[in-house]
Amino acid sequence: MIGKPEIKIWIRSNTDEVEKFAGMELQRYLFQILDQPVDLVSFPNNISNSPIIYLSGDGQNAPAVFSRHKENLLSDGYLLHGTQNGAFLQAQTPRGLLYAVYGILKYLGARWFFPGPEGEVIPHLKGLELAGLDLIDRPVIQQRGVLIRGTDRYLKEWIDFAPKIGLNAFALETHHGIHDLPNLARGRGLHLRLRRHFFPTIFCSQDEYNLHWEETLVKGYLQSLPDEIESIHIRPADAQGKRCTCAVDSQYSLTDQVMRFTNRMAKVARQVRPEMEYPYVAYQSTWGPPPQVKPDPGVILSLAPIHRCFNHAVTDPDCPINSPYQYNELFDRSGYGVRPIFEEHMKEFDPTTTFVVDYWVDASYFGRGRQKLWDRRIPNIGGILQRDIQFYHSLGISSIWTFVVFVDDTYLEKFTSPLIFQYGNLLWNPDIDLRAGIRDFCQQYLGDESLAEVFPLEEPSDPRDITPEVWDKHIARISKTLSITREKATREKNDLFRKRILRLAKEQEFSLGVMQMYKKEAGTTKL
């Protein structure tokens, strides 16, 4: 460290907490990468010949203003420009500047693959070489979020990890921890949300006594939540809805009844938070669009296709679960497919205010029900995720979320799931080359790019629509890649890489066992 010039990071003196955090993150990581002093300053004139990185949050006060790129810097976009003696990082918003910081760190070789210290790769460099760097980047999907429980072991790690993979929104799916969330997320520039089950499962429009009580609960509850929680989605209990059969309501479907209730509660919610978006939640028994009752102005749509199939993309015409356009009595939960219902809903709701909440990275989803045998292992379905996001984007949907429940240290000790970082990368740019990303991951995290062939972009997990032949194909694939992985582990000299490759081999053995069991039962699981 002795003799190396001190690196300066210039930030504005009276800046907001996100911009300040961006500066501190850059300082912290540059120190690790270069092993030399890094100082945060606000007076560039006193800096002499030290390398300097300028952070400019509003494009006004920084020494460098790239006004010609202004339109490209909207929506969390950023610009990186390297010089002989430092760099300029610029964005229109403090959050954009935080992404610029992670952008330049990635340029220097830093990687964040998974939440927590184990998922971080920080290189060691001899000097700061930024000349020639010229990059403008901005996300395609406007709202990019994850949902987690306040009680999850890796809550803090996910908050820290989210902006590093380009996410800008964070929600709790339970009330627990909601009062601590603003403090935990301070500086990350995340939109904070709460999306939780709240109401019962029956909604009689004639039961004024009960409706008034529900209104009071909603009002009191919304008043009690921290102001920093930007939006609150409260919805019926996580159970099959019951259709009210009273004289008036019997003419309405369950979805109509729920929509009527939603319209009424939305009014109350807006008395407390006038700007609040209030959702009709399409989920399980309320999946289909209400045939008669229309949403009041300001009632938005939140789609959570929990009954979907993850063996196929939502748009896959061959999927018997996702694609049918007709009512199909085999689908005991919703009665409908997935894609047609998305399209149907879009006729009524504005896609730009619609939320999609999916389960791609939800370890809790892959550890229950018909998928219990997977013991929470998230399948390698980057290709399916990519096509799903492209489909949602094509509909004009700009708010996409996944649950990330139970993706914590105990998960990461067992499983290596590229889908975790692919999720953030794909929301930023749905057209990225996933294979290139996997190769980079294998090189940086496992020490060998050629291990990329071990990670498929599509593999089956859901036993409902898989034939023994398909299982056979994947069993053969894993058998082959398992021997490759074992061989690489034997030859690997680096302890850390060897440990990770051995963990991967163990996961493959596990997957092989699960697929063999599902193959035996093939055809017995109801669609």
Next chain:
Amino acid sequence: MLKISSLVSCISQDLSAAASFAKESGLDGLDIDVVWGQPVVRIAGTEDAKSLQKVLKKEGITTFCLAPTLFENWLDSEESVRDEFQNLEKCLDLAELLNSPLMRCYSFRRSEIFEAYLPRLQEHLGAAAEICGKRGITLGIQNDARTFLGTGERTAKVISSIGNPHLRSIWDPCAALYDMENPEIPYPDGYRFLQPYIAHVMLRDVDRHKFRGSLCEVEFGEGLIDYRKQIKKLQSEGFNDAVSLATHWHPGMDWDTSLDEANFTEQGGQEAIRICLANLTNMMNN
């Protein structure tokens, strides 16, 4: 400054264990409701009453509230009301023995048409307050949705109409939430009415059950009641009496398991009080 208490039954059925726990965990005292498996109304007037006093004295525990379930029966039956007054006298003896400044009662089992019962309710509660007052003890009505007085507003109206300074309120914000007949937001709405009369506050919290949508007890501070603001308000208004942790929640209760499966264990109860106390202290200090 707020003093912090807990219902003894939330900690342990063994009074010595509960007293030791109270001291260790920094509680300022206890509310005595059920001891050695017996509700205090059954202990009052027996040899156990002296044993109870001895244990509390030996451990140096202050009794903030003697908490029998008085006046919980139907108001229609004169015989039942007579029994309640006899129990009141017995409990007053015990309250004196324990130096408790406050005794809990309820407001009789709810029947339809509140207004029709109101005069009798006022009469009996007024008489009970009179009796307590003569012995220098305050009678605190705990609001409860199963009784006539479920909400802060209604409780305040009745206490104010009786106008006896020895009749005050034991404010249970959670209970107000359960009152579907008279929906009320406990804080700030219910509290605003009841504030001048509050002598004691019961702290427990509820949330909607994820799979049923019904109300169920949760960790204090992690539910629907705005306790952060409620506690701050009590502090800023210089509330000098005790708040009492009265949770029926246990740490083992989880949304993914049925709440009904969690049975009471002493260890679970004490762990719950520790967690709730930490949450309360956090609210008071931040």
